[in-house]
Amino acid sequence: MSHPLRTHIEAVSKLTDEEFDHILSHFTPVKLKKHSSLVREGDLVKHEYFVLKGCLRSYITDNTGKEFTYQFAVETWWISEREAFMKHTPASTAIECLEDCQLLALSYEDREKLGRELWKYEHYLAVKSNMGYVALQKRLQLMIMGSAKERFENFVHQYPHLYNRIPKTHIASYLGVSRETISRLYRK
């Protein structure tokens, strides 16, 4: 069976065994326990992470203690505090493990190096980022135009493997609905 990272890259560009081995040699394995932090607010973020196993979320907390969940990540997804990672600024969002996690970490320097050495990797980054942008636009649109019910139904439809895996309270803060509303929607 192909390595999950290889499968993910090859959805964009086919690789030779040598190319994939070269790419993989730049990644470092990371193991984290459930409830531990991958990134804290204010951290410098030197890596991005490919998820081999487990589930994480990135979120911010406003000054009233209210949380907003930016993103979830499960197997074969990437996660980082992207702005801090790209611009070398302190993290404004935090990332925590919702389960025990096995990740592959890639440093900013190695990411740039791989992109320079291997056009296919740079192309993979461009395509991945574009698809992420399109998905985020849809989410924004649904947030503005969709009801709480429509947002929840869309989430269940888009991520059928997630809505029973992730605590309801985090799904509520991802969809921008109250906990009461999310509980009502789950009961239906």
Place this chain on the structure above:
Amino acid sequence: MSHPLRTHIEAVSKLTDEEFDHILSHFTPVKLKKHSSLVREGDLVKHEYFVLKGCLRSYITDNTGKEFTYQFAVETWWISEREAFMKHTPASTAIECLEDCQLLALSYEDREKLGRELWKYEHYLAVKSNMGYVALQKRLQLMIMGSAKERFENFVHQYPHLYNRIPKTHIASYLGVSRETISRLYRK
């Protein structure tokens, strides 16, 4: 003075004169009058556009006639229906000219060709897309956590050259606030 497209690309990667001339030779000039459509819902979208002069917006209309503005574009910004352009599917958002516009059009095939021929162009695409993703994440966060007032103030702060150039009604549909609210915010 450097060509605005060259300045935009060189914010990421320096180009030789030959490289820039080669890139520019793939673009086609487009002139459009105020109020005309660049993309209609259902169109196939074969180009993305770099704005030389003028102002555009992309938007969708829901089945109650309510509009949501996805994006504005003015001089040196890019605009397209990105999902339709990347995936070759019919457009689900429309793009209209809010002023007389001069654009440079690049086809999907030429975009891919330039990216393959010139690593710097592929890198520019990856960086541009990443920065767009980060900006969109912030907008989403503000939409969920910020009040109408905070969203408006952030818009004015971020785009001081836009809020008196674009009709209030479109800024309202970009920020997800009512026309009454936007008028009240402008009066302050």
